[in-house]
Amino acid sequence: MNSVKVNYAAVGITLVVVLVMTLKMYHTRVTYRLHTVNLKELLSVSIDLAELGGERVVAVKQEHKLHAESKGETKEGKQEMKTDGDMQSHRTILAGFHTAFPWLDSRIVSEEHDKHPDTSQSVNPNKKRPETDTLPDLSVLVGDITIWVDPLDATQEYTENLDEYVTVMVCVAVKGEPVIGVVHRPQQSDHHQKETVWAWVGQGVSSNLGSIGVQTDAKAPDAPIVIISRSHAGSANQTIKQAFGKGHAVPAGGAGYKSIEVIRGKADMYAHVTVIKKWDICPGNALFNAVGGHMMTLKGEIINYDKSGSPVNEHGLLASVNNFQYFLNRLGPVFDSEQKR
Structure with missing residues (x-):
């Protein structure tokens, strides 16, 4: 009868590896739940x-x-x-x-x-x-x-x-x-x-x-100043023209820059119609929320920034301190119709 030789060194190493991995997984769970x-x-x-x-x-x-x-x-x-x-x-x-x-x-x-x-x-x-x-x-x-x-x-x-x-x-x-x-x-x-x-x-x-004061929809401008992307504008100019007629689009670079310009009253809103990444817009979203404004998709969706989701925001973007719902009601339908073409 052949005898089976046990490699105790290999078994020991395997047990150590399993123990280390188990402890690491346990530590991760404890960190997430308790830390x-x-x-x-x-x-x-x-x-x-x-x-x-x-x-x-x-x-x-x-x-x-x-x-x-x-x-x-x-x-x-x-x-x-x-x-x-x-x-x-x-x-x-x-x-x-x-x-x-x-x-x-x-x-x-x-x-x-x-x-x-x-x-x-x-x-x-x-x-x-x-x-x-x-x-x-x-x-x-x-x-x-x-x-x-x-x-x-x-x-x-x-x-x-x-x-x-x-x-x-x-x-x-x-x-x-x-x-x-x-x-x-x-x-x-x-x-x-x-x-x-x-x-x-x-x-x-x-x-x-600066000091931020939220207005009412009754004071919404007839010809709003809309800050848009200069390098990724897409159809923003046409969308704004169709939604407002007299709206004035101002191209600028950087989502952070555009957010601050709107919050400081240099523009009425920030609009974006193409795909944009969440690292571009999350900081500005926090700024708008903190001053009583809003940043959502052009479909009126709240943007979720949890790591488990996609890093891409695909449904456009609208941000303003004042008159957000008024702007969304004008821009949203135009954006939807363009997406269906």
Whole structure:
């Protein structure tokens, strides 16, 4: 009779591997169910990292080493650009989140991807910041959080030296709802200063957003000023003309820039009719929500920013502080009819 020889070393290694994997899975479940994140600290870190990412964006531009390349084409045949400014900002922001909140690594969605991220960046989650230090300490579960990062919004304009449109953005969504939005303008221009605006829905907004007053639908303008994309406009001009007749479309770069312009009263609304990614619009969505405005699809749908869903918003976009329903009632049907063609 042949005897069976047991390789005890192999069995031992297998058992160790199984044990490690089991413990890792258990730790992940416990982290998601029990570990919480302080939103005030997350806001402070998001502001720091947007500004640090902005420093890299500016440095790359000053060094004249953009290394611009296309990531591919949109459905409309427009090129989507990527530069070293995008990548260096991305690495800085993700490294900073990792050092401050390592348990959030899997909850971050960035526009860019990198197999070799910078691991040297460090930020202090307990940093005292005058504007945010008086805000309440509120915590949420790790599994309820999704962080959207746009390391360089308006890359096309960045390559064209239209620096006023360029921003670095971070958004924190809780259970799919945009709660914290940070938009940092890293470069001074002839028309705009370097600045960071932020909002925490229900808790506070940065003082530089100004005083916001929500009007009524009765005061809706006959010829609204509509800010639209200059590089991904699609049929926006025709849609606005058909919906309002006298409406005036103003092309501009960057979703962050356009959101702030509307909130500050430089335009009546922000409209977009082509596909747009959620890292572009989540920060602005949080800003609008915080000041009493709205951002939805042109079908009147609330946009869900949970990581489990698609990163693509396909049904257009409308955002305004005032008269939102009036604008939606005019633009929505025109958008629907164009989609059915």
